Amino acid sequence: MMDINQLNEHFGLPGVLAFHATESDLVRADITTPHATATVYLQGAHLTAWQPAGHQPAIFTSRKTDLAPGKAIRGGVPIAFPWFATRHDGKTGPSHGFARIQDWTLAFAALAGEDLHLTFTLGANDLSRSLGYDHFHLGYQLTIGSTLTMQLTVANDADTPLVFEEALHTYYAVADVHEIAIAGLDGVSYLDKVDSFKEKVQHGDITVTGPTDRVYLDTTATCTLSDPVRKRRIAVAKTGSNTTVVWNPWESGAAKLADMDPSEWHEFVAIETVNAATDAITLAPGATHTMQARVTLDELHG
C-alpha cells in the first residue's frame, strides 16, 4: 500500500484531493470539488461525508465511530461483500463481510469536468482467504459532485460460480427520523427482520415509528426520502440491484451499538442498495456484475 506521501504525489490534486493519516493510521482522502465536499477512507473505500454546495451534509457518520484498522466505521457508506449482515452458510465471519474492514487500493483519481472520479480495487488477501474467498476482485468507482454515484463491480476469477451478497449500506442524514417519509416501495414485499423475518407487503410510503430493519426484495425502484424539516428530498436511483434495505435501530437498537451515541439514532435512516437473500448473485466463472446507486438532492416544496 502506498504511504501518504506517495498517495499525495501520485493522486493528489491541489485544492481538490489530499490524503491525510489519522491518529490511528487510517488513510483519509479529503475532497473539495467545485460543487461538493466529501471524505473517503481507504479502509473499506468508505465514504463518510458528502455535502453538495448549498446543502447540509447528506451522509451521516457517527461522532462515536471507531476509526481504527480492521474496525467497521459506523455510518457513511459501508460496502458489504460477500455477504449481507450475518453469514448464512453456518460459518463465522464479520458482519456484512470483509470488504468494509480491508484497505482498498486507489487505482485512479481525476477531476473530470466538475466531478471527482475515484476508482478503488480490492482483491483476495489473507483475511478473505481465511474466510474461503480467494478468486475474485472488486472495483469501486465513486463520482463525487453535486450528484454522488457509487458503482461496485464484482469479478469472478475462479473456475467455479461465485455466490455473493453485496450492499452499498448508505446512512442518509436527516433532521429527525420521526418526520421523514420514503416513497418508491409501495406494493413491494419485504422480510421484516424485527418481526422474525416475516414476509410482508409495503403499503404506501415508509415512515419510521420503531425499530426498522426491512429487506425489500425484487425491486429496482428509485427511493425518494423526504425530509420536511430540512426541506429537502434525497433520491436514490439504482441499477444492478434487486434488493433495497431500510434500517433504523431506534433507541433500543442504538443502545446496543457501542459506536453510536445514544442521541444519534434519529439523525439518520439507512436506505441500502443491495443484492441479498433470494436476490443473491450467482456469478459464472470469468463473469462480472455491476451495481450502481446514484444519489441526488433537491429542495422539497410545499
Ligand SMILES: O=P(O)(O)OC[C@H]1O[C@@H](O)[C@H](O)[C@@H](O)[C@@H]1O
Ligand atoms: O452493525 P452493523 O454490522 O454495521 O449492521 C447494521 C445493520 O445493517 C443493516 O443493513 C442490517 O439489516 C441490520 O440487521 C444491521 O443491524
